[in-house]
Amino acid sequence: MAVVASAPGKVLMTGGYLVLEKPNAGIVLSTNARFYAVLKPLYDEVVEVEWIDVKVNSPQMSRETAYKMSLKDFTLNCSSESRNPFVEYAVQYSVAAAYTTLDKNKRSKLHKLLSQGMDITILGCNDFYSYRNQIEARGLPLVPESLAALPPFASITFNAGESNGENCKPEVAKTGLGSSAAMTTAVVAALLNYLGVVDLPYSSKDQKGENSSDLDLVHMIAQTAHCIAQGKVGSGFDVSSAVYGSHRYVRFSPKIISAAQEAVCTTPLDEVIGEVLKAKWDHERTKFSFPPLMNLILGEPGSGGSSTPSMVGAVKKWQKSDPEKSKETWDRLSEANSALEAHFNLLSKLAAENWDSYKSVIDSCSMHKSEKWKGKFSEASHVEIVKALLGARETMLKIRCHMRQMGEAAGIPIEPESQTRLLDVTMDTEGVLLAGVPGAGGFDAVFAITLSDSTANLTKTWSSHNVLALLVREDPCGVSLESGDPRAK
Incomplete structure (x- = not known):
């Protein structure tokens, strides 16, 4: 019953700063560094409840967070201090999107599925994080082979130097590949597929053509969740490449998401998400690929x-x-x-x-x-x-x-x-x-x-x-489903 989705990290080759304003374009390359979301039911049996259990695991950070989610208004309550706003908004907005888009017949199936709770595990390829300190501490040479010798999805040591005080948020040394965008996109894709809203391909090479409306839906929800989680409406090139792979990108009008940001306070979430899905998304995406060799x-x-x-x-x-x-x-x-x-x-x-x-x-x-x-x-x-x-x-x-x-x-x-x-x-x-x-x-x-x-x-x-x-290479593939848990490979 598990659904596994993955989305790539990015490198913005041209368009730094300019891509924040239309009509400037940026060339964004997706990479073989991917974020994975593994989603399965938490319980075997269906229990009629108004609040469902959601568990989020991040083994690389040794974190587990438990939530209660209201099926009435999609509120998430959390008892733990280690929270991840990107995952939280991805969960809320994806579930709201399911209620908005599925008809009455499918809603009872959706309700049953959600009543079993959700167990979400997030995993990022080592390339998203800096392991340089560990390599130097082990006295290994600064070469890709030293990185390749690390176990996949290795534990992340926090930057102790960044800490100032007891309860500060641990800062992870990153390489700049857009981990939050790839993670948000993978979680949204896994959820929307699991809840029957979209039917994603197993390889994004199959995604041209008939699946494009499903990808567009993943894009709209991931883009909205990511912007609201980071508290500002960014240009969105990182989420766009996480969904569609390498391309030439021109941003969407910020008002699409800022309108949703304002409406969240006064309007039921499923209605807000309904408006996001109906909005005229005016970003531009043109095919771009590297010359051979x-x-x-x-x-x-x-x-x-x-x-x-x-x-x-x-x-x-x-x-x-x-x-x-x-x-x-x-x-x-x-x-x-x-x-x-x-x-x-x-x-x-x-x-x-x-x-x-x-x-x-x-x-x-x-x-x-x-x-x-x-x-x-x-x-x-x-x-x-x-x-x-x-x-x-x-x-x-x-x-x-x-x-x-x-x-x-x-x-x-x-x-x-x-x-x-x-x-x-x-x-x-x-x-x-x-x-x-x-x-x-x-x-x-x-x-x-x-x-x-x-x-x-x-x-x-x-x-x-x-x-x-680093071991990162360009890989033009966007978001896709995986045949199993990447740790089992």
């Missing part, structure tokens, strides 16, 4: 993460104080982001038109630094491919330059000096196409795109600079 790789510099909300706040303050200069920077950044996307699309087109030429250029460039690429080819089709590669590279340097300017103007470290030095070394490594700070920047993991089999070169370079190459 290119790999996404992330490196953790070990300088601790950054607080995205405070950095976003500083950029907004700067926009208000200097609208003219900030608009100029944003326009340039937006142009450069579009240009990078165009270079990638051209490379995909060249690969499709002449695979042999494309493969031989990529394989050859993967063994050399970028300054040597140009002189290696004379054939017209080869030269065109190299030109597109170097174009993408130059454009990324422009993006980085504009991001640094924005950071300096707003007084925040979007590309801090330590990251600039690291990215310059990265881009000077054999077979590296480009590198940057993803999303809002700061001290989170950096990303690079390598050609063909050159990833090992970069892993070595990073290791010598005290940077841990």
Whole structure:
């Protein structure tokens, strides 16, 4: 009877800050790091009750939280101190969505199912968290093999340094892959599938076409739960990629969710959710995929993460104080982001038109630094491919330059000096196409795109600079069902 759903973490390659405002786009890549929600009934028998039992387990954090949930108004009561608002809103809104969308005949079945209570276990791949301290404490080298040796879904040690006082919330060192969005999406998907509201595919490769309305429903509920749990209406690219996988994204109008936020105080929850589902969701999602023989790789510099909300706040303050200069920077950044996307699309087109030429250029460039690429080819089709590669590279340097300017103007470290030095070394490594700070920047993991089999070169370079190459790779798949508990694999 268990339902297991999983959703991927993300890397925002372009569109940091800009993606907060329409009509700016961001390219968001989903990854093979996934969050899982395992859902099963708590009791074998059906008991007629007005308040049902809900148990949420997070084995990696050694936490178990027990709730009572009202089937009348979906209120959640909790006796424990360790609460997770993302899971709470995901549960409330998914159950409310079930009552809103299912007809009378199906409601009695729904009621029976809920009367058995719900046992929810959440598990995140190791890639979402930093295990660097444990690796160093064990005296192991800073290489991916040390990460691979950890047991899957390893226990998370909290950042003791972040604690100030007895009852403070433990801070977990994260890598910046959007764990809360992936977790919220996995819980919503598992619940909606379990309650018979949607019928999700087992592999998101099957999700094109007939299941898209089910995915849209998961998206609307996950997006609303995530925004309300974090207390602000964000751009939503992280939830969008958790649902749909890699794509080019333009945000929805914030009023869709802010209207729900206001209505929650005065209107029954199932009616509020009904309105959310009827609203005109105006986000844009365009297909985007990496050109062949290119790999996404992330490196953790070990300088601790950054607080995205405070950095976003500083950029907004700067926009208000200097609208003219900030608009100029944003326009340039937006142009450069579009240009990078165009270079990638051209490379995909060249690969499709002449695979042999494309493969031989990529394989050859993967063994050399970028300054040597140009002189290696004379054939017209080869030269065109190299030109597109170097174009993408130059454009990324422009993006980085504009991001640094924005950071300096707003007084925040979007590309801090330590990251600039690291990215310059990265881009000077054999077979590296480009590198940057993803999303809002700061001290989170950096990303690079390598050609063909050159990833090992970069892993070595990073290791010598005290940077841990993570095991994360791009994987275009969004949310999907799993055939069983991932711990049993």
